[in-house]
Amino acid sequence: MHRSPTAEAExxxxxxxxxxxxxxxxxxxxxxxxxxxLTRLWRALxxxxxxxxxxxxxxxxxxxLRLRDGRRVHGPVPDPYxxxxxxxxxxxxxxxxxxxxxLMTDxxxxxxxxxxxxLGHSVASMALSRAGQPAGERAWPARDWEWEQRVVDGHPYHPGCRSRPGFSVAEQLAYAPEHRPVVxxxxxxxxxxxxxVTGDWPADLRDGGRVLVPVHPWQxxxxxxxxxxxxxxxxxxxSLRTLALPDGPHVKTALSARLTSSVRDISVGSVAAATALSVFAEELADDRLHFTRTLGAVTDGSPELAxxxxxxxxxxxxxxERVVPVAALSGTGLAEEPGWATEFARLALTVGLRLLERGVALEAHGQNLLVVLSATGAPLRLVYRDLADIRVGPARLARHGISAEGLPARILTDEVTALRRKSFGSLVGGALAGVTGSAAALRAALESVVRDLPDTPDLAALTGEPLPVKALTLMRLSPGTPGDQWTRLPNPLV
Known part of the structure; x- marks a missing residue:
């Protein structure tokens, strides 16, 4: 067996x-x-x-897999979910x-x-994250940030799920949520x-004529x-760069390090659009979906200080009730309870398809999407946070009497493929697939739900076409190609 000792040994x-x-x-x-x-990499290959x-x-x-140079790669039958x-x-x-x-080197x-x-960093960091976990079963957390700390392995499908180049062991222990530090x-x-400055920047983060900008210590x-x-x-x-403050609000900081796929800076455009997006989202909220409001945003004009x-x-x-990030549901045992995954899928698809029909495609993966659970663990409502990467179709909005005025141009598109990719790839290929954990379990959760949903062109695409998801490895191997790239997975419903 071949092994690369570099990152592991470091x-x-x-x-x-x-x-x-x-x-x-x-x-x-x-x-x-x-x-x-390796499982995540095999999915990509x-x-x-x-x-x-x-x-x-x-x-x-x-x-x-037959490579163009004549070599062959052999592995087990893949389950992309x-x-x-x-x-x-x-x-x-x-x-x-x-x-x-x-393997990637050779x-x-x-x-x-x-x-x-x-990939070497991802392996070493994941092993470090697992090594730092307390022994034995843990009680369900009482606070939202405690739920976040339970996500040990990172992204369920990205081979760079725990890649943290530029972070020493001391910095990972001091800043990474799974090690439970106070930063x-x-x-x-x-x-x-x-x-x-947009929104209402609080008085306790001001000093006379100066704005006090929270800065991550790594930054x-x-x-x-x-x-x-x-x-x-x-x-x-x-996300590592977002922190829960003692008095409740969350603060997202700029962090110019590559984590998983991207450098976590905050663009000037994101600060400029933060309030408009938050007000827009409030118009979309209903009794099954909440959006966390943006209270304020600030930048000195550079993405490194915001x-x-x-x-x-x-x-x-x-x-x-508890509000739990979907990514943190793994290990709770809820998805294994009879009917729970189906009810969660019913809630998620009902909300997601209704929004999409109105022209809004959320980036509803396991980090941005949260579920409100009853005292017994039943899924009641959804909460969505971080509006920076949603996509909005002005024509669909207009049919429902909603204006896209004031929204940043980069999120606007009437291209149906782009809207469906964003919505289906994150919600079904990310959140629901990550909770259910296999093609068979995803199919079981979805098949009875889709029969009860309104018959729309979006539902027909979801149930009758391959499922679009981001080609995460292709994106990492294409540094000269900006933006998202996509692949299509076998549809578990077909």
Whole structure:
């Protein structure tokens, strides 16, 4: 078996010096982390339009991928909706690989070296994240940020699910939510006349004529390279750069590090549009869907120094209810309870298709989409946060008497394919697939629901065509191609 020791060895060395008590657990978690990342990579190799793969075909009890240079990659029959780690090794010609970084290196495809490095970081960081978890069962959390800390493995389908290049072990332990730290944000004073401020920036984040901009400590040390004033404590959420403040609101900070797929800066355009998008979303809310309001946003004119304040989703929980990110539902046991996944799918599809028919496609993956649970765990309502990447169809809106005036041009499109991709790819291919965990379970959750939904062209596309999802690996291997790229998965309903 081939292994790439680089990232794993680096983390092991830092851990031995910093937290020797975790060293043995880290080493024990490495095989499982390799399999988890390799499973995600195999999904990409078997289903994304990678230009160096000529064709894919069944071979015995597995699949074979024929590369354009004549080599072959052999692996198990893929389930593109499976979560976890069911792929422990694949073969490139006659050589078996259990390490995804080593496999990507030896595939020797364009831009593969950098991606292999990210895969190595993903494995090492996932093993570190798993090693830091408390032993035994944990009670259901009481606070929203505690739910976020339960998401240990990151994105269920991205091979770079835990890639954190540029973060030392000490920084991962100090800032990553799954390690349950309290992070001290700096407050950087900026003259108000030098800032773009939208919404109501709170008085306690002002100092005379200066705006106090919350700054992530990693950003202050590595990008801004200057101290950021007195600290403001917060609990990191699963995006790492967003934190829950003690008095309730969440603050999204700029973080110029590549996490999973993208650098987490905050564009000037996002700050400028924050209030308009929040007001627009309030018009769409109903008794089954809430949107967290943006309270205020600020930037000094650069994406490296900006922050957004928004409501905590907890404000939409009634007595005895919990608001849980969909990504954190794994491990609760709810999806295994008879009928629960079907009822959750019914709620999610009813809301999602109704919005899409009105012209709004949410980026409703497991991080942005939250579900309000009753005291017994029944799914009651949805909460959506972070409107920056939604897509809006002005023509569809107009048919319902809703104006798109004031919304940023970059989110506007009447292209039906673009709207459906955004909606179906995140809600079904992301949130629902991640909760159910396999093609068979996803089909079981969906099939009775879709029969009861209004018969619309969008529903016909959802149930009769391949399911569009982002081609996450293709995007990482195409650094010169901006924007999202897509692939289509077998539709579990067909």
């Amino acid at each position: 983390v092991a060395g830092e851990l031995a010096a910093l937290r020797p008590d975790l060293a043995a657990r880290y080493a024990a978690e490495l095989p499982g982390a390799r399999a988890a990342v 078997t289903h994304e339009p990678l230009p160096w793969i000529e064709r894919r075909e069944a071979a015995g009890e597995g699949w074979v 499976a979560t976890g780690a069911y792929v422990t090794a694949v073969r490139l010609d006659e050589v078996a690989y259990e390490d995804p970084a080593r 595939l020797a495809v364009p831009h593969g070296t950098d991606f292999a490095r990210e 001290e944000l700096g407050l950087l004073p900026v003259p108000e006349e030098a800032c773009l 202050a040390a590595h990008v801004l390279k200057r101290p950021a004033g007195e600290p403001l404590a917060g609990h990191p959420l699963m 922050a957004v304040l928004r409501e905590s989703p907890e404000v939409y929980a009634g007595a005895g």
